Amino acid sequence: MALEQDIANLIQSTDALTAVVDNKAQQLDNQMAAFDTRIAKKEQDVDKFIQEAMPETRYVQDIFIGGSKDYFYPVWWRFPSNSAGTSKLTIARHYSRNSDTRPLDPNRPHQAALLLELEGNTYPWSGDANFMHIKRFHERYHPTVSHLSFAAHCKSEKVDATLDSYGGGADGSVGPWCRAFSGLYLRGGGLNYRIIKNWNGDVKYHDGADMNRRNIYETTSDTWSVRWYAEPIPFAERLAPTLSSIPYANHPYTPPTA
Structure with missing residues (x-):
């Protein structure tokens, strides 16, 4: 009877340890998921910053x-x-x-x-x-x-x-x-x-x-x-360019006639 009780106690202890490990693993998964979300957000922020900060193509x-x-x-x-x-x-x-x-x-x-x-x-x-x-x-x-x-x-x-x-x-x-x-x-x-x-x-x-x-x-x-x-x-x-603060066009738009 003593051996059977010891085995039962061991099983119970193992189940409790497994539950603790599973709980810790779930907590770790949750933390990793939160980290992944934060990293993805940071990557988006960096991509947006680079896009906005990148100089115009020349x-x-x-x-x-x-x-x-x-x-x-x-x-x-x-x-x-x-x-x-x-x-x-x-x-x-x-x-x-x-x-x-x-x-x-x-x-x-x-x-x-x-x-x-x-x-x-x-x-x-x-x-x-x-x-x-x-x-x-x-x-x-x-x-x-x-x-x-x-x-x-x-x-x-x-x-x-x-x-x-x-x-x-x-x-x-x-x-x-x-x-x-x-x-x-x-x-x-x-x-x-x-x-x-x-x-x-x-x-x-x-x-x-x-x-x-x-x-x-x-x-x-x-x-x-x-x-x-x-x-x-x-x-x-020679006819030099003339500086002006007002944009200009030499002629108003005239569509070609048929």
């Missing part, structure tokens, strides 16, 4: 414009539409760039400093916001920018001589005509420029390899046609 395009220092060469682009909000474009030069070749001044290492910051939205033919704003403009040592325009400064001609010319005017007329692109002119002679944007896609430009024109855009309808093209501009005809 797309950098380095270009070189040869040719003559006595000419400005055309550069043109399209700002993205309303879907991208306000788009940004910066054209910059460190003041000591090209100090090895000294294309503008052989007597000093400082050739030309440039910082031109633009904000804009789409292009003159679009139905969205249609604007360009000069946020900052700084030049030093030598001028490098000319004829900045929301509707790119260019020449116009008919694609089909039997049709009317879009917008009127004779072939070869010059002005801020291009309804499909914005643009400016950068000084040549052997200068490097850096283009920084918050949208993907390259800016188009004349690299100064020749003095020939560059076609920007052409289109034809049933009754009219147009080709916009740009040629290098002599330094003597």
Whole structure:
């Protein structure tokens, strides 16, 4: 009887110990679950912080414009539409760039400093916001920018001589005509420029390899046609950008006629 009682007591003690262990295990599981929830929340907080703190994506395009220092060469682009909000474009030069070749001044290492910051939205033919704003403009040592325009400064001609010319005017007329692109002119002679944007896609430009024109855009309808093209501009005809606190568009929106 004594042995049977001892066995019964041992079983009872084992059951009690198992209950204690199970209870501790449940408490540990509950604590681990709470830890997992807190860790997951912290991970979400960190991800949100990184997302909000991460700087805006920058797309950098380095270009070189040869040719003559006595000419400005055309550069043109399209700002993205309303879907991208306000788009940004910066054209910059460190003041000591090209100090090895000294294309503008052989007597000093400082050739030309440039910082031109633009904000804009789409292009003159679009139905969205249609604007360009000069946020900052700084030049030093030598001028490098000319004829900045929301509707790119260019020449116009008919694609089909039997049709009317879009917008009127004779072939070869010059002005801020291009309804499909914005643009400016950068000084040549052997200068490097850096283009920084918050949208993907390259800016188009004349690299100064020749003095020939560059076609920007052409289109034809049933009754009219147009080709916009740009040629290098002599330094003597330079038109510097004008700072303004008010965003501007060169032309109000005019939809193409059928």
